[in-house]
Amino acid sequence: MKRRSLPALAAGTAAVLAVGIAAANAVPIGFGEDRSAELAKQIDPSKPKNVILIIGDGMDDSMITAARNYDLGANGRFAGLDNLAFTGAMTTHGLKAGTAPDYPIAYVSDSAPTASGWSSGKKTIDSRISQGPSEALNIAGEDYKTVLEYFKEAGKPVGNVSTAALTDATPGAAGAHINARACQGPRNMDATGANNCTPTKKSEGGKGSIAEQLVDNEIDVLIGGGYDRFAQATDAGPSVIDYATATYGYDLVRTAGELDAVTSIDDGPVLGLFAPENMTPMYQPFLATAAGSGGANTTCQASDRGTQPDLSSMTKKAIELLDNDDGFFLQTESAMIDKQEHAIDICGAIGDLVELNETVEVALEYQAENPDTLIIVTGDHAHSTQIVGGAGQGTQTATVRTADGDPMTVAYSTGVGGSNHTGAQIRVAASGPQAANVTGVIDQTDLFNTMMGRTPSTLPTDPAPTVTVTATPTQSPTPTPTPQPTSTPAPQPSSKPAVQVAAPKTVARGERAWIAVAAGDADTVKVVLIQGKNRITRTLKAAGGTFRLPALRAGSARVKVIAKGEGGTTKVKEAIRIR
Incomplete structure (x- = not known):
């Protein structure tokens, strides 16, 4: 260029x-020159060695736009999230419990079946964690092997990072299999109704709770929130933490400083638990109200996060620990986008999306030195946050001042005192080997094949130019002069x-x-x-x-x-x- x-x-x-x-x-927004050649150079059909999957829970185009407006202004562009070579749209529907094989479609899904979709390449029902559908929510389905498990089975290190409890649906689906997402710790297994997981208890011969399964999968870097789930006693007596450290040699870290001090996983995996449940968002809560909260001078205020690390620093440390000559898999989740949208907290959601962008920048910095790395950035489902014209144009609204210095109003209208998922398609973007597979409209189950490495295709090459020589019939061809030797100019530095x-x-x-x-x-x-x-x-x-x-x-x-x-x-x- x-x-x-x-x-x-x-x-x-x-x-x-x-x-x-x-x-x-x-x-001016846009490009003065055609980008086709530049984009073509970024098409790489080879299989990726490393895969970094970055998830913004509840991150759809409306929430991306709201965060961009607030942090950079309407004409701004996120240096990470908006700077990936290939972008497409992704559908997120799931299934409902029923009779095989004709399960009804669930047009609006929760995080369990959506995360299970990209993890396993297969559809399932609400609350199900990397396990197939069945006729009822409390009846287990078939376990579906995940990308993380395939990498681990191949002897490659794996990581799982989240700002939510690590036993929550999205991180849980990467390395566990259970019929109900609520069965996060050993003491959560005996709930009644749809959340009953008794047959999966270890004392019943099952794989145990999500916390126990994540540990048993020996995930090399397992860091985020959820200390209270891992502190629960197992059926055998010791807590999951004690079980993890004694059986697999996990190194337990509780603060950002302790995580910084970890320099290798050669002596055993690392378990970072930085909050009882979910980690603290970047910004203090600012909630929408029916009357309309905030105004033209309202800005988001920083939270006191104590000794907790943020998502980008957790991801950077995970990459440092996983980096090796054979390749690795890392899933990292900015979880509080969704959770603060549920709570109609616009500032909390904006902050976690800004942190997701910073995390993408960390991944791109690594990819610049390791071009055989595939980066995929997407969400799991859409949400109801909408940018509207002003207060009163939604069930609850909140107004904040953006980087432009102008007011922006967002509305939540899928609940009273809260907000829910929607069924709209969402953004997916990628960079690196096989990243071109996210273009157009795909389903989130398609990500499984891309992360596993599709059979490489052959790129077309331009044919050599054809030169036609026409001789005059009545004349002899002109002899070609003998080329004279010429000096080759020295390359200029x-x-x-x-x-x-x-x-x-x-x-x-x-x-x-x-x-x-x-x-x-x-x-x-x-x-x-x-x-x-x-x-x-x-x-x-x-x-x-x-x-x-x-x-x-x-x-x-x-x-x-x-x-x-x-x-x-x-x-x-x-x-x-x-x-």
């Missing part, structure tokens, strides 16, 4: 910074990337200012924000772009821009004072 000259681009990006967000929104950065020297505490970067002759451009021990990394386009600072505490911070190209690497550093 033709690169614009650095001075022209630098002038444009500096102007963006100078006039603030309004100018950033004035940047590539120039190191040129970089210009426009950054404010001083910002107010909590202010979310913009940084503009212009680059020339670069293949990759990254921005690293450093304040104390905290580091945030963003990947920009090869020509640069803009990066919005998060709310920073008082003190000093550093911005480092790293541009890499054929000619080498250029680094530019800027200091920012936060007052």
